[in-house]
Amino acid sequence: MEDDVEKIINELPIKAKIPSEKQIKNILEDEMECIKFLQQEGILYKSQK
Known part of the structure; x- marks a missing residue:
């Protein structure tokens, strides 16, 4: 069972890539x-705090 789970995880496409510092800065x-x-x-109004 555990082997099956590991196999599935290994076959998943790696879509969730960590954005680079430059990408974060651009965002x-x-x-x-x-x-x-x-x-x-x-x-949009600045909050008066």
């Missing part, structure tokens, strides 16, 4: 651009 920059745009449009 964060994109999100910051979105936030700035929404703030300019008055859609």
Whole structure:
């Protein structure tokens, strides 16, 4: 039974790749651009904390 599970796991395609530091940086920059745009449009307001 355990051998079967291990066999299945080994046959699974490795799709979940860890993003590189550069990819993470790009994602964060994109999100910051979105936030700035929404703030300019008055859609998103900075929380007053």
